[in-house]
Amino acid sequence: MNSRPAVGDKKLQVRCPTCGKRGSWFDGPHGPFCSKRCRLIDLGRWLGEEYRISEPVGEAASQQGWHQEDQPPSAPDEAED
Numbered sequence: 001m002n003s004r005p006a007v008g009d010k011k012l013q014v015r016c017p018t019c020g021k022r023g024s025w026f027d028g029p030h031g032p033f034c035s036k037r038c039r040l041i042d043l044g045r046w047l048g049e050e051y052r053i054s055e056p057v058g059e060a061a062s063q064q065g066w067h068q069e070d071q072p073p074s075a076p077d078e079a080e081d
Contacts, residue, residue, distance in 0.1 A: 011027060012024065012026060014026065014032055016032070016033050016034040016035075017032060017038075018033060018034075018038035019034060021034050
């Protein structure tokens, strides 16, 4: 049973994020990459910090109006006697 996306009777054609080759990569064991080699090249780029998140999560949250005081209070510990 294949749970990968398909369009009509044709398989979904996508580009490999590493080499750009077109194919039905989601059907293979390395999807969305065309091969293990391309998958490992992409992993190496992340680990080598060639790819990175554009801004820290804290800054993104504050730009959207989320602040520490907007968060619900944490559950109280034991009730004091």
